[in-house]
Amino acid sequence: MNRVTPKLLDSVRLQSVESRAAPSLERRRLRSYMLMLAADAVLFNFSFALASLLWEDVWAEPRAMLAAQVMLPAYFTIALYNRTYGLEALVDWLFAARKALTALLISAALINFVGFYTKSNSDFSRASVTIGLVFTGLLLVSLRRAVALFIARRWNGRVMNRLVIDDGGASFPFNGADRISAADFNLDPTSHDPFMLDRLGKLLRNQDQVVVSCPRERRDDWAFLLKCAGVYGEIVSEPAHSLGAVGVHRYDDLDRTTLVVSTGPLGLRARIIKRLFDIAVATAGLVALSPVLIAVAVLIKLEDGGPVLFIQRRLGRGNQFFDMFKFRSMREEKLDHDGNRSASRDDDRITRIGAFIRRTSIDELPQLINVLRGEMSIVGPRPHALGSQANNKYFWDIDRQYWQRHCLKPGLTGLAQVRGHRGATEHEKDLTDRLQSDLEYIASWSLPHDIGIVLRTILVLRHENAF
Template identity: 80%
Template sequence: MNRVTPKLLESVRHQAVENKIVPSLERRRLRAYALMLVADGVLFNISFALAALLWEGRWWEPRTMLAAQAMLPAFFTIALYNGTYGVAALNDWLHATRKSLIALVISAGLINFVAFYTKSNDDFSRASVTLGLTFTALALVIFRRITVGLVEMRWGGRVMNRLVIDDGGSDFPFDGAVVISAAEFNLDPGSHDPFMLDRLGKLLRNQDQVVVSCPRERRENWAFLLKSAGVYGEIVSEPAHSLGAVGVHRYDELDRTTLVVSTGPLGLRARILKRAFDVAVAGSALLALSPLLLVVALLIKLEDGGPVLFIQRRMGRGNQFFDMFKFRSMREEKLDHSGNRSASRDDDRVTRIGAFIRRTSIDELPQIINVLKGDMSIVGPRPHALGSQANNKYFWDIDRKYWQRHCLKPGLTGLAQVRGYRGATEKERDLTDRLQSDLEYVAGWSLRRDIEIVMRTVMVLKHENAY
């Protein structure tokens, strides 16, 4: 009989986690939104062109089409902000119709208001414009009904990934959700075990909504973990101030109430902007710095014949592990994959070329590849090795808020680094200073701030604490 060892049990859990990972639906939704935008623009123009043909006797009559072209930007602006192109528009055609018609009416009123004050009403045919708006409204309603039907047929009506974690709380029969047992995956919300957090992070990957049902005494710990993971999370619970709830959601059909305890640090538009910035900067940097990267790789190889890259497991977004790339700066036989020992001045493990690339931060440049892969961002909290300590304590033992810095992707540079918080972490303050800066960055992200941090990074590439 085979004995069930802890290692074998962990292997079984890992396989079970891999089987529960679901594909992201966000790209699918984005493509659907883009198609809806294009289709609305086409329907808008066709409706007004048809109105012109019927009223003016001329297809694409200039006066009528001028009204359409003036109204369309206003329609799109309002529609993008009132939820016309949102998740609900893909599975509820009445909701989608209501939102699109509201955007249409407001844009028509706005253009009429502007035309009145600019005395340009005479440039439009009131009858053909009214007829064009009527045709547009009908087209929008029909298109929304067809869109929801296609989503139902092609996607089975599933536009969101929902996960329910049962940790011994009340039953929560959420329609269309995957339900897992916390005990089955050994998920303990009060634990600081990085491997448990990685396991949880993988289960939460690509989930659009996470609901946890647990006993009262475990709710605060689950609220903390959901915030740290950077996901939209709810806890089946009565209102409780200690959880830091940001809203209450009532499910009338289930006769249940949940507290919304986390919504993720960045919205969809912010994530798109940040990713576009990452790809643009990392792609440009890789092209511009490729000669330098090749020279450094050659010098490392020539010095001792060892591998060019040092690959170390770090903790990234959602407390999930990833492999981070660096130029190898230490002797191969003395590499510290767990990061238990911080580098120090005159470190005997560092090679000659390694000392130079560490002083100038060139050793970090291979992380550009991590950025392009999507594991990292150009700007964000710097990822730490699992064995990193300060005052002989693991970072998470010094301050539990340490896990919250992982609700964003780790960065090639960050607010803490440009403030000079670099080098070895000998005292607890070396960690808390960095953590405070990281949490400040998470709470106040903006694209402008990312650009400022990148520009300031150039000034601190060579730093007295870089060794």
């Protein structure tokens, strides 16, 4: 059995790992996309207003502006689907210009087609609309060029975080990528030590692309870890099917081939939707439940004068540690910070108010703060304490896929919980049932599914295994 002991990191190495964590470029990219959307809308309206001034000697002539307003939604719809606002559009301005012009021409043709059949073409000045389209096209291309110059000057041309992990494989001289040695950070893909996985998670944080170069015998293990981390990962390798590769990437300039072994469970759009849902529900929950939260906090304090919150280290996304908040339900001197002992019926550690808030799941409500902090989601695999065991085995010793459940943020509730898999894990099946539900949730995520789980959770707040 792998023992869980904080033996791997001294303070110097921990600081080194934290310093290597990449800055988040995703927020920067999202801001860029939103600004480009807004700028394109302004350019559309400006171009048609200018066209009407040149042709009809009237600034922003109503019919010209109506044509712009009708065409703009069609343009945005096509542009969002043809990657006009995608990552490649920030990297290559010519690609961005082509996509923007394509969206413009298709939207113009579509609106003209609709106008022909509705016999509304005669309501618009063809010359004014044509001039407006020409101006719009020129300004769209100019904007893409300006964005490229801005990125080159202010961001040093960097819109992606790339990381190469050297674990003794073939050289991979990837320009623009950070490089680390697995040996320098004591990274062992065969290890089940959560402290090593936490360290790896910190190194992979905010990385958009991770390439691992390792010997053949370690490729399976690295492929598994990259899947567990929920990152876009590649293994430098000749073609091999055993890794579960989802694609092959050929780097002609490096004369190297990599296997794409992980892409992360959710795309950018899905992550944005899920995060907005989390923020909306957590904010509404904290506001609506604030009287309950205040009352419980007062009762906990009055019972024994101890702290209101119990803060415990749990395993989160990418197998990284985070501090999870709960209302304290046990006597202060008997708190179990490592989770070595599961709570049981008639547990002598639990206070009177603690028994009530555990039965009703009110003790979990402070995790809404974890959700707002971005450490948890409303729905996802429930986070476990490091010392959690089933049949005297650590969870990861029972099933190696346990680590893969951490490719998403942990949740306040989850599919396993609404199916009744709650409470103590006395038998190995208690863990495998939860794991199966967690992996099923990850594979089939959708917003309606999340909403359904939240609604079903309300029905199981009181449960025979909640004690």
